[in-house]
Amino acid sequence: MFDKILIANRGEIACRVIRTARKLGIRTVAVYSSADADAQHVRQADEAWPIGGPTPAESYLRGDAILEVALKSGAQGIHPGYGFLSENADFADAVAAAGLAFIGPSGASMRKMGSKAGAKELMAAAGVPVVPGYTGEDQSPDLLQREADRIGYPLMIKAAHGGGGKGMRIVRDAGEFVAQLESCQREAKNAFGRDRVLLERYVESPRHIEIQVFGDAHGHAIHLNERECSAQRRYQKVFEESPSPFLTPELRAAMGAGAVQAARAIDYVNAGTVEFIVAPSGEFFFMEINTRLQVEHPVTELTTGLDLVEWQLRIAAGEALPLAQSAVPQRGHAIEVRLYAEDPDAGFLPGSGKLETLRLPAPDAHVRIDSGVIEGDTVTIFYDPMIAKLIVWDEDRPRALARLRDALAQCDLVGPKSNIEFLERLARHPAIVEGRIDTGYLDRHLEEFLAPAQADPALLLAAACTTLLAQEAEARAAAAASGDPTSPWAIADGWRLGHAGLRSLAFLHRGERLELAAHGTAGQYRIEHAGNSYAIEGAHLAGTTLSLRFDGQARRFHAFRQPGRIVVHDGVQRWVGEPVSMYLPAASEGAAGGGRIHAPMPGRVVLVKAKPGDAVEQGQELLIMEAMKMELAIKAPRGGVVAEIRAQPGEFVEADRVLATLEP
Structure with missing residues (x-):
């Protein structure tokens, strides 16, 4: 086993590898860009070395700088994580040539599998079903246009050396092919350094199901079951689960056997993922092989009880696979979603900025959090804006979905905008609940996941009660600290001679100004809004739990107040409002900046x-x-x-x- 390894990555995967290495008694070396000097993977590693400027090209894509640090620090192996250099065959060869272990497959295997074009040709030769397409090296625009016309439309353009949904376009008409090709090539060049593309027939309404494979240097190869990743937006996975609700036992066995055969055919060593497109009929086609650990690997870990990073380290150190295929466990159901700094209402525009508040559920036997940031950290513009992966497990799929909804209800973020509410709607959508989503469903029906449901009036009233109860608690504390705590002038609960006076409240919610009038005190209120009057009884705020009776019906909310912000959640919907002064006019609307x-x-x-x-x-x-x-x-x-x-x-x-x- 290694004494020390270097992690050639950042963010949550670097933190993940550090945790496992520490468990095994292995010291870790982190590398970091100038933008990551205070990042969590730098703080958690045993030592950390700077390798360059803020952009990936200046730092995490500099294989020479990373290798230099590995040699200077005395590391015996390099774990590439995912992204950056994880599927770069030249880097893997350079690591091996320097006498270090590359904790992944060999450069030779990568060259066979890392190129989508090469992998597709290899699978076709091995008899694995592949989608009709073009994978040639001739990348002239005229030839690519002719090949696209031959294959037929709809057609997909894919970066040959890509991954993570980058460098992919669907073309439905010959007239739009050139523009989509140029855009795909630019994105591929920026993300992966190479702009080669491949073309393939686009299968309508497919499922995306991948098989986790592992091989060792002793000739053994097995699979660790499947993950379904069919919920995607613009080819970016947003909801991953294991096992797939679509596969039959027979189809699962056939796909697993095909994935293992593919690994054996190229003497694959370490972790890899064989990805398939599955048609509604159950017919499946090889799509690509990722020669690395996948972002969604935690769902496999939770349903098998295995530590895949530990397996990577042990296999790279020369050990044999610890289990035979027949001994691979499968228990319960796991789901992963990714919390991003992005604005779904603005086309999922990525965000950046300081995480002023970051509340995530406490990890336990049913909830796991993988994150590379904590409250107070900054989401930088230079890298992927993922904040955390939220992974849940339970005995079956319905209970796992319930765990996911509860965990999302506990999440809150102040700073850059986030996709929390989008994920909450996703976890309740019938296409997800019924297990019938395909890879294009989100893009075809995105409005179903973006338009907020009609808010329950009780959410607004709960926000008002939270505000009133908090104000009363603060007034009592201020009175107790004053020179005359019994004086009515030392409190601020709306007291008037003989009754509690009227108090006015106003909130901004989704750009709309909401005004309320509240009578009463101590949890007994009458609240008026938009011509309606509501009786509130027994309102009680304990920590972040608000309980009350709303016109005689008992309700419970998750609620808390921050400076300038109120959040309430009834277990289904989230309501976020900004308390504003009753005496300030609403912001005027106009066409400022329209030109x-x-x-x-x-x-x-x-x-x-x-x-x-x-x-x-x-x-x-x-x-x-x-x-x-x-x-x-x-x-x-x-x-x-x-x-x-x-x-x-x-x-x-x-x-x-x-x-x-x-x-x-």
């Missing part, structure tokens, strides 16, 4: 598609930005004539920078 087009976040301009003097229509693309490993289209907010373009290709711009101006 000025701003950068929605920091990033790099990769393409300018308009010039001064161009007449444009509302929604027309003017510029393309690249930020947080994705492309963002900057569109005209209205029709008009381009007056100025204030950014050039290759230029890095800050958030809110004016990129262009329009005149009528």
Whole structure:
């Protein structure tokens, strides 16, 4: 076993490897960019070394710098995590040539499997079903257009050296092929350093099911069951589970056997994932092989009770697989979702900024949190904006879904916008609950997951009660600390001679101003809103639990107040409001800035598609930005004539920078 390893990655996977290494008595070396000097993986490792500037190209993609640190620090192996250099065959070879262990497959295996094109050709030769397509090295646009027309539409363009949903486009018409090809190649070049693509027929309404495989250096290979990842938005997985609710025992056995055969055919060593497209009929096609650990590996760990990172370390150290295929356990059901700093209402625009508040459920036998940040950390613009993975387990799927909903209800984030409410709606959607979602469902029906349900009036009333009870508690504390605690002038609970006076409250909720009038005190209130009057009895706030009777019906809420913010949750819906003064007018609305087009976040301009003097229509693309490993289209907010373009290709711009101006 190793004495010391280096982790050539960042974020939650680096923290995950550190935990397992510590359990095995292995010391860890972290590497970090200038943007990650205070990151959690740096703080948790036994030692950490700087390797360059903030962008991946200046740091985590610098194999020479990482290898230099490994040799200087005395590390015996390098764990690549996922992303960055984890599927770079040249880096794996360089590690081996330096006399260190690459904790993953060999460069030779990577070259066979790391290229989607090469892997597809290999599988076809081995008799594994593959989707019709083109995987050739000739990447001339004219040839690719001809091949696309031959394959037929709908068609998918995929980065040959990609992963994580990056560099993928669906083309439904020959006329849009060239534009989609160029966009895919740009994204692939930025994310993976290579712009080669492959083409394949797009299977309508498919499931995405992957098989976790492991091989050792002694000729053994097994699989550790499947994970279903069919809930996707723009090819990014948003909900992963094991076992799949779709597979029959026969189909599971066939796919597992095919995955193991693929691993054996190339003498695969360490962790890998064989991914399949599964048609509604149950017919399955090889899609790709990821020569690394996957982000969703925790669902496999929770349903098998195995530590996959420990297996990686032991196999890389020369040990044999610890289990035979027949001994691989499968227990219960596990689900993973990813909490991101992004704004679903703005097209899932990635966010950045300080995590002023980060509340996550306490880990236990049913809930696991994998995260690379804590409250007070900053989500930087340079990397993927994932904050945490929330993984739940229970004896069966319905109970696991219930665990997930409860865990999400306990999450809260202040700082950059997040996808918490989107995940909550996802976990209750019939397509998820009934296990019938396919890879395109979210993109076809996204409005079903974004439009908030009609809020229960009780949520607003609970927010009002939380505010009133908190104010009364603060008033009592202030009175107790005053020179005359019994004086009626030392309290602020709305007291009047003979009764409790009227108190006015106002909140901003989703841009709407809500005004309420409250009578009563000490948990007994009458609250008026929008012409209705509601009787509240027995309101009691204990920690973050609010209980009350609403017109005679007992209700329970998760509720808390922060400076400038109230959050209440009834177990199904979340309500977030901002207390505001009754005496301040609502913000005026207008067309301010309608002619000025701003950068929605920091990033790099990769393409300018308009010039001064161009007449444009509302929604027309003017510029393309690249930020947080994705492309963002900057569109005209209205029709008009381009007056100025204030950014050039290759230029890095800050958030809110004016990129262009329009005149009528």
